[in-house]
Amino acid sequence: MTTIHRIEIRSPFVLYRVNCYYIKDSTPTLSDAGVNTAQSFQDVESAIKEKGGTVEGLGRIILTHAHSDHIGLVMRIVELSGAEVYIHKWDLEKMSHEGEHGLINRIEKFRRFFIETGVPESM
Numbered sequence: 001m002t003t004i005h006r007i008e009i010r011s012p013f014v015l016y017r018v019n020c021y022y023i024k025d026s027t028p029t030l031s032d033a034g035v036n037t038a039q040s041f042q043d044v045e046s047a048i049k050e051k052g053g054t055v056e057g058l059g060r061i062i063l064t065h066a067h068s069d070h071i072g073l074v075m076r077i078v079e080l081s082g083a084e085v086y087i088h089k090w091d092l093e094k095m096s097h098e099g100e101h102g103l104i105n106r107i108e109k110f111r112r113f114f115i116e117t118g119v120p121e122s123m
Contacts, residue, residue: 007047009034011069018069022048027059030083036072044073058083066091 007020012035021031030048034040045055058081063071066087074085115121
């Protein structure tokens, strides 16, 4: 029987943590990839090692949805492992890389949103 291991990843966001899941099977699988921070990567790497696997040994990543706290580390993990990534077609557009210009536009959009909703500009 295949066991699914929950990995609790620390997050800098309000929720403070995100759950990912590691499945050590014939194709080692990670469900969701956490936030793109060094601490989150360390959490994922340590948890997988604790279960007898490695990040480099992952063969598949299944993303449940394209929020940054679930997809943040996916590119780093793919670079290390060569894992195939699966995501619903409706979320695929959110995953596409638009280059530096697209990233700058996205950051500016969020910055305006946060200022409009009362988040102090210093944050």
